[in-house]
Amino acid sequence: MSSATARRGALGSTGTARRAGRPRTGQAAVGRPGSVWALPATVFFGLFALVPLVATVWMSFVTWGGIGDPRFVGLDNWTRIGQDSLLLKSIGLTVVLVLLSIAVQTPVSLLLGVWAAGQQRARAAVVAIWFIPLLLSSAAISVLWRALLDPNFGIPGSAPWLFGDGNLFGHQGTAIAVLVFVSTWQYTPFHTLIYQGGARGIPAVLYQAASLDGAGMVRQFFSITLPQLKNTVVTSLILMLVGGLTTFETVLILTNGGPGTDTLVSPLYMYQKAFSSFDFGGASVIAVALVVVATAISLIVVKFSGYGEMRSQAEGV
Amino acid sequence: MTTRPNWIAGTLAAIWLAVVALPLYAMVTATLQTRTGYAANGPLSLPFGDFTFSNYVDAFDTGFAQYFLNTLFVTVAVVLVVLLLVPPLAYAIVRSTSPLVRGVFRVFLLGLAVPAQAVIVPIFYLISVAGLYYNLLGVILPTAAFALPVCTLILSGVMRDISPELYEAMSMDGATPFRAFFRLVLPLSKGGLATIVVFSALQAWNGFLFPLILTQSDDTRVVTLGLFNFQTQYGVNIPGLLAAVVLSMIPILVLYLFARRALVQGLIGVGGK
Numbered sequence: 341m342s343s344a345t346a347r348r349g350a351l352g353s354t355g356t357a358r359r360a361g362r363p364r365t366g367q368a369a370v371g372r373p374g375s376v377w378a379l380p381a382t383v384f385f386g387l388f389a390l391v392p393l394v395a396t397v398w399m400s401f402v403t404w405g406g407i408g409d410p411r412f413v414g415l416d417n418w419t420r421i422g423q424d425s426l427l428l429k430s431i432g433l434t435v436v437l438v439l440l441s442i443a444v445q446t447p448v449s450l451l452l453g454v455w456a457a458g459q460q461r462a463r464a465a466v467v468a469i470w471f472i473p474l475l476l477s478s479a480a481i482s483v484l485w486r487a488l489l490d491p492n493f494g495i496p497g498s499a500p501w502l503f504g505d506g507n508l509f510g511h512q513g514t515a516i517a518v519l520v521f522v523s524t525w526q527y528t529p530f531h532t533l534i535y536q537g538g539a540r541g542i543p544a545v546l547y548q549a550a551s552l553d554g555a556g557m558v559r560q561f562f563s564i565t566l567p568q569l570k571n572t573v574v575t576s577l578i579l580m581l582v583g584g585l586t587t588f589e590t591v592l593i594l595t596n597g598g599p600g601t602d603t604l605v606s607p608l609y610m611y612q613k614a615f616s617s618f619d620f621g622g623a624s625v626i627a628v629a630l631v632v633v634a635t636a637i638s639l640i641v642v643k644f645s646g647y648g649e650m651r652s653q654a655e656g657v
Numbered sequence: 658m659t660t661r662p663n664w665i666a667g668t669l670a671a672i673w674l675a676v677v678a679l680p681l682y683a684m685v686t687a688t689l690q691t692r693t694g695y696a697a698n699g700p701l702s703l704p705f706g707d708f709t710f711s712n713y714v715d716a717f718d719t720g721f722a723q724y725f726l727n728t729l730f731v732t733v734a735v736v737l738v739v740l741l742l743v744p745p746l747a748y749a750i751v752r753s754t755s756p757l758v759r760g761v762f763r764v765f766l767l768g769l770a771v772p773a774q775a776v777i778v779p780i781f782y783l784i785s786v787a788g789l790y791y792n793l794l795g796v797i798l799p800t801a802a803f804a805l806p807v808c809t810l811i812l813s814g815v816m817r818d819i820s821p822e823l824y825e826a827m828s829m830d831g832a833t834p835f836r837a838f839f840r841l842v843l844p845l846s847k848g849g850l851a852t853i854v855v856f857s858a859l860q861a862w863n864g865f866l867f868p869l870i871l872t873q874s875d876d877t878r879v880v881t882l883g884l885f886n887f888q889t890q891y892g893v894n895i896p897g898l899l900a901a902v903v904l905s906m907i908p909i910l911v912l913y914l915f916a917r918r919a920l921v922q923g924l925i926g927v928g929g930k
Contacts, residue, residue: 373834375757377749381742388802395779455666477863479881586772
């Protein structure tokens with residue numbers, strides 16, 4: 341369809357739309373809405389999401405301290421940030437956190453999701469309780485766990501045989517473990533739900549055939565359930581990766597990057613650069629890098645898993 | 658498959674139930690004890706000895722009522738913006754033949770991948786230049802914008818299911834796209850509308866990053882920031898702190914009781930489908 345027709349359609353729907361209702365060709369029974377219908381949302385999204393996104397790229401080339409006018413400095417921010425050893429450390433920590441979260445959450449939510457796909461009434465009740473963490477804000481969850489794991493008044497103090505000196509936030513290893521645990525606590529229900537949906541879509545006849553062939557439960561899981569859930573796994577992985585890369589308030593509230601800078605993940609480092617050091621240019625460099633990495637990872641996962649071609653199969657699920 | 662006993666997953670299911678329920682139980686019992694009682698008995702004790710509601714009263718006294726009103730204001734405004742903008746867009750995406758609209762849809766799909774962190778610096782700049790820094794409007798606008806892509810995806814998916822025959826039937830009385838939108842499309846998309854209301858409301862209610870960078874004063878503080886603030890100021894008063902956490906959860910839990918379906922669909926948004 342030519343753009344001229346599109347424009348006419350747009351004009352037609354703004355005013356009284358006199359002609360639009362008349363059937364033209366056999367296809368269009370009611371006139372089609374013109375592009376004007378999409379305009380308000382597009383303008384709004386453009387102003388408050390796309391323009392700022394482009395502005396982030398621009399700001400990575402300027403120096404600005406929060407007041408006064410930004411000044412163009414070319415690639416200075418990029419070369420400076422490239423040599424920043426703390427940034428490298430934060431990237432490493434982010435990668436470790438994301439990978440650990442995936443390694444813990446994927447098997448747990450996969451098994452829980454497959455279990456929840458069953459039909460008994462009790463399961464629905466259990467799932468309803470599992471679900472609660474997902475309703476709560478990251479802020480509330482982080483404050484809750486910070487309080488429950490408090491070195492003096494929390495759970496670790498009453499179980500020294502398990503937690504040693506009880507100061508989980510005082511050592512890098514345990515601080516990372518806390519972050520992984522809390523994000524698992526918060527997001528496992530979400531991924532369980534995704535896997536539940538996927539598992540419900542597996543035709544029961546596959547399992548019937550497998551049991552006739554004498555395949556046991558474990559064998560069925562690895563030969564039927566897992567392969568059938570391939571697309572679901574990819575969806576869940578992408579969401580974990582992108583979500584993990586941008587984890588912010590959990591770290592801010594639970595550890596604030598500590599002890600020292602031992603849990604300073606990149607999003608938190610970016611925030612501190614901007615709003616504690618007032619180095620908005622440097623922060624923008626990290627922001628641009630985050631977007632690029634998140635998008636690239638999603639694209640790579642989609643490409644190598646053949647998820648793109650499998651789309652139609654996923655639609656049926 | 659449904660009747661096969663699966664002991665491994667079943668055991669894990671029971672463990673996970675405890676992992677979820679125990680902290681929530683510990684949270685509630687902590688809030689019903691005095692500070693000294695909590696310090697003496699530890700987090701897993703029963704609140705029989707010194708039962709008290711004073712922690713909740715204290716939470717309100719330290720300004721929580723104001724934070725609630727602010728969060729409510731932001732949430733309602735975000736939902737209104739979403740309800741105003743998304744249905745016409747989704748309708749155009751499903752019914753329009755314009756290539757322009759197809760391009761717009763692609764932009765919104767790409768928008769799904771943009772994290773809020775990516776824009777906080779320029780948004781902070783824009784909002785301070787626009788003089789909205791001490792104003793909740795500064796929080797509402799970007800929060801609503803970032804809810805648009807998912808809501809559009811959800812609602813256009815629902816609208817796509819309206820059968821073409823219904824549009825044809827409407828053409829009998831010479832219906833315009835405008836009339837079809839209000840008489841046919843909106844009434845048949847009620848489920849989808851409920852989902853996007855819930856999704857955007859949760860985004861706004863639980864939002865943290867935009868309020869963190871865009872508000873500073875006590876009279877514009879929202880609940881999530883209030884919790885953060887409480888923690889840094891009164892971190893030692895764990896029963897009081899947790900009472901505030903419980904208060905922040907209550908509205909969503911009530912909603913969960915009454916509108917579970919819409920809530921679950923809103924939560925899984927794009928991922929679940």
